[in-house]
Every structure is written in C-alpha cells, then in structure tokens.
Amino acid sequence: MNFGSWRVLDQLPAEEPCLGALFTSYSFDPAFFEEHVLRAVLRLTSDPIEQAERYHHEARRALQETPVVAIVDAGERRPGRRLPFDLLEVSEAVFHPKSVLLLYRKFARLLIGSGNLTFSGYGGNTELFLRTDLSYTNATDASMLAAFDTHLGRIRALVRHPGTQFDLFRQEMRRRIPNAVADPVSPALALLDSTGGPVIQQLAALLPANAVIESIGMLAPFYERDDAAELDVTSVFGALAPQAGKDALLDVGVAWDNPQVHASSASSLEGGLGRIWTWATEKDGARVLQHMVPTGLGPNTLAYVDDTGQGRRGPLDEVQDAIEQRNLWVQPPPIAFAPRNAIAAAAKRFAEVRLWLHPATRLDEGRPVHRPLHAKLMVVAYRSGRTRESLVMLGSPNMSRRALLMGAGTGAGNVEIAVAFRLDSVVTLRDLVPELVHAPASAFELKERDFPEPARNYALAVDRAVHDPTAGSLVVSWSPAASDLPAWRLSYDGTQLATSTSPPDAPIVVPGFVLKPSTAEIVLHVDGRDCPVPILVTDLVALPAAPSGPSIGLDELLMLLGRRIGAERAIQIAERRERDPGGNDELAAIFGDGFGPTDVFRAWWSVADDLRDPSLSVQGFRLRLEGALGAGAAWACMLDAVKAKPLTPEEIWFYGAELLRTLGEVDMPPAEDRDAKDAVLKTFCARVRDDLRSLAIDAGPRPWVERITAFYREAQA
Known part of the structure; x- marks a missing residue:
C-alpha cells in the first residue's frame, strides 16, 4: 500500500450545496482561504481576481446562507481577511490541528491531515490527509461525527470568543445526528484528539493487549528537542518501547532540505x-x-x-x-533535522535504527518539483498471536512531547488531532512513502532546528471586535493584556478610530459603522507594528445587500423576488436610481407607472417556492425571509411607504395579508432541519401579523374592503 496523490482543494466540494463548513489550522492565510478554499467549498463562479467586486458579493451572500468558521492559532494567522466568515483564535495553548468538516444533506465530509490553511499546506508541501464521507444514517459514522463534535466542544472552551457561526455549524450537524453516541473508535477508523488526553496513549490503546511490536516508523518535519537523557516512556522514541520485541526496528524519516536534481559540478568516485x-x-x-x-x-x-x-x-x-x-x-552534505542524542539513545533499545531522508526537491514526470516535507506519519507493525498487522496514524502531531505525549491545555501540550487505521499486513514506513531515501548515519549530520523567539502579539490586547449590522455599530473591547499597552492607535481601512499614549480603560464604540468589502479587520498600531484583529459579525443575515451603497428600494426588491432580475442587477438599478432619480427606464419598462397586485403576488409566490427547496440551509431559509434582499425587506419598504403616503394602509394590509396566506401554504418536506425552519417561519409571520394589527383600516363606504379583510381573516383562521 502507498498513498495517493491529489490536490486537497479537489477533495473538498461535493456536487451539491454545502450546508456548513468548519476548518482548523495552525497557520492561516486569509487570501488563500477566501480566493481558493471558499471558492471551491461554496461553489462560487466569479473570479476573485478578474471580478473582485462580483466575487465579494457572491461570496458574502453564500456566507449568509452557509455557516463557515475557521479556528486558528492566534499567533500564526496572516493579515488580509476581507470576508465576514468567523475567524476564531486560540491563544492559551498551541493550536495545531488541521481538519475540515463539510456538511451536506445526507453525509458529512471529514478531512484530517497535516496541511495548514495556506497555499503551501494545500499544495506546495508534501502533506498527508485522510478524507472520508460519513453518512448521518449509518450508526458507526454518526458516532464518529458525534465524537468529532465532542472535540469541537472542547475547542469551543479554548477559543477567545466563539462568534456566531461556530454554534450554528454545530447545530446544523447535531440536527442530522440527534441520537448518536460519541465513539471515536470504529472498526475502520479511530479519531485521536489531544484535548481528550495524550495522543500516544490513545494510539497505544488501539493495540491488542498481547501485541508485540516488530517495527515503529516515524516521519515528520519536526521532532522533540534533543537531550542526553536515556530512552524512556517520556521520550517520543521510547513511548512504545515497553511493547516492542527484542528484535524491533525503528525507522526515522526526516526532511532532506537540499537535494540536487542535476549535477552541478564534476564528481569524484x-x-x-x-x-x-x-x-x-x-x-x-x-x-x-x-x-x-x-x-x-x-x-x-x-x-x-x-x-x-x-x-x-x-x-x-x-x-x-x-x-x-x-x-x-x-550530493552536497544533506541538511537534515532530527534529535541526534535521542536517536543514539534509541539505538541502545531497538535492534536497529534506520534513518530515511525525504527529498524536498524531486522529479515529477521528469520535471523538478519542490515540495518540502510537512507530513506527519507513524506506522506500528506488530504481531498478536498468529496475526501480523499494522497500525497507521496520520494527522497534525509532530514527533514531539507536546504533540504526542501531553494532553492539550494552558501551559501543557498542543491541541492536535489525528486518525488511525489498521492494515491486515505488516508495512514499513518506506512501504507507505516510497520516495524516502535510506542513508547511513555516516552520510549526513543531524541538526537541531533553530526557532526564533516570537515577538509580543499585541493583537491579543483586543479581546474582541464585534459589528452589529442591525445597530450599525462596531464595539472594540479590551483584554487584560492591554493593561501595559504602550502608545497605540486603532484604525479601520485607513480611518483612525481611536488613539492614546496610555493603555485603554473602556470599550470603543463606533456608531454608523459599515463593514466594507476591502477589509474585515481592524488594525492595532503599536510600537511601529500593524496588528490586525478580525471583526466578528453578530448576524450575517442582517448585513446590507450593498455595503456602502444605496438601499434597495421596493421596486427593485419586487423585481428581484419575482425573479425578473438577479441580485447583482437589482443593486445596479438601485445605484443608478440614486445617481439619477428620474431616469430609471428599466423599472418603467417592467412596472409602467408603478407596480400592482400581480407584481406583489408574484414576488410572494416566488419566495414561497424558494422556501420549499429542501436543499436550502436554515440560514438560507432565514435569508429569504429576513435578509436585505428578502421578503421582510420588501414588507418593511411597504410599511415605510404608508408613512410617506405613496401607498394606502388598505393596500399595504392587503399585500401583508396575502404574504401571510402564501407563507401559510408553504409545506416543507420532511427533513432534519424542518423544525428549525418552521420556527423561523412562525417568528417571521408573527411579526407580520403584529404589523397588520397596527395598520388602521377603515372600510367606510367601501364594502369591498370589508369583504377582502373577511376573506383573509378566514384564510388565516
């Protein structure tokens, strides 16, 4: 057996809409995530470079329908976030897991591996991922999903602020596995999670009680720090040694950073x-x-x-x-990194220690490619009675104490995740990774990697930055780390929000705030450094249709809801109307002197038809009703029209009553999210009923008004 080769991005999407997406990563590149990962997962059609504005509108609306959350290490994310997905941070422990969970109607797609959410992690490095599709109706698969949800629950306790999309994502998943009992171990796969205890202990528990280890193989770019101690269970190489036979082998795979794929000078044999x-x-x-x-x-x-x-x-x-x-x-003397003393100590316990180099540069179909090693892999071959099998583990943990031998926590081990599976034959490290090159210890010198001390992360002085689109405000609150902050300045998109030469002592409230397409971060300027902080949004559904643009009028909304134009066209018409209020020929071509009951009915019927779509997520359902381009926005425009007197209260009451009657006839098919959608619909209809009660209608000498109101009251009874 060996591993297949494919692009991670190609393994993410399914041929149907995604209902929720969750990612965990150590380092994070928002530009790569927004322009490549989200484009694949949300099946966006615009080009993020050639059609930047259109892409942003398309992506923003998709995020309103699909909860997307990325959880990353607070010290390792890069600046440049523009889209309002939830970017959550962990700062109290090293946050090192690499996972993806995508929710679809009948199954969830889980990827666990070694690659970060960067271009290198999803294509530039040599990485290992395992992808599996888990059915909601399969008891074993559902138990695995429930176990992953337990992992997410423990992560939630570590994030600095949980945002809104994290809980929406978990609700979407739990609706599909309401009775599943969490079990991280299935016949085919085991989930190893350092938030539940040391990973190496969970791996060892998968071995049969009478197992005798014949060989252990390890591959990683980073190993434990070297020391001169004897090999014991507190060492990565010694953790499984008590179960190893006297003839057991240890294979250690390390990164080879400087191989040459062409001769550079004459060689002497x-x-x-x-x-x-x-x-x-x-x-x-x-x-x-x-x-x-x-x-x-x-x-x-x-x-x-x-x-x-x-x-x-x-x-x-x-x-x-x-x-x-x-x-x-x-070859020039190889540059390879591993703990020399620890390997020497391991040689005293194992029958043989074999060293393997993983070349960073090699030929692929005859062409040089540079893919540095970032994959993590452990292979344990053992015999149990007459059976000989292998246990394979891959995921985020490097071969270090903090990754494998310690449980996650503040001042303790890293947050890591891995998967393990069993093979019914004995395999070695090179069987799985055939590009490894065996080399005697005399052929190269092992070195320790040097890691520079990280500079202070001033962004942690900000506890959170939260935008409430309904109130039109941004609130920036401070953490205890701000107590000794030197002179600082806070800005958004180049505009200064606040500044002081002393530490802040109160939250900063920015009224009239609009989240622009150019950035979804504020920047804290301290000590000559720019420290970005992600802005979280209280309710994505409440975001305006066109940031910093004109409001969408009733005419445009009715055309959009009636499926006569698309969202992009509706925004363009609104912008043109604002520039030239008297020159909107497109509206006149459709409505003539104004819209009528047929136009309104068509809009309501189209909304109801959308709501019946079983592939629509709960947030997408809300968006059709409560969003800036939804039925609720059109209804709000009608209520405003009563105050401005272009429409009479009787007309508005008539349109509202028809909206309630139409929505009352929406029969949603049986589905896991039916109850959640029904609750959203009932809440919306209750608000419309309250609005209708507030409208003062006087039939007077018009008996037809009484007949119409009687008809709708009977329909709603």
Missing part, C-alpha cells in the same frame, strides 16, 4: 565513498532519479547501498560513464 549519490536515468520517456551510497570500490565493480537500504554491486565502467555524462553525481 574515490572521494565520495560513504556519501549520497544520485543517478539519473530514463524510464518510459521521463527522467527518473535513484539514490545510492557507495561503500566499496573494486577493480571492476562498485559496492553500494541503494535507496531502499539493500546492499548491491554494479559494473564500475557503467558507473564511470554515468559520472562523465553528468548522470551520476555526489
């Missing part, structure tokens, strides 16, 4: 014994590379160890010809 060489040959019309370590030079043959670790011999004349033709060359 006599001076290159014991070093890594690379031989380029042709296979099926493509250039391929093989690695070797020459160990002995005879009169006519060369003894060498191939890249699988096997000793071999080859004709010396072929070797010399390849060197002369620059098809065989010696």
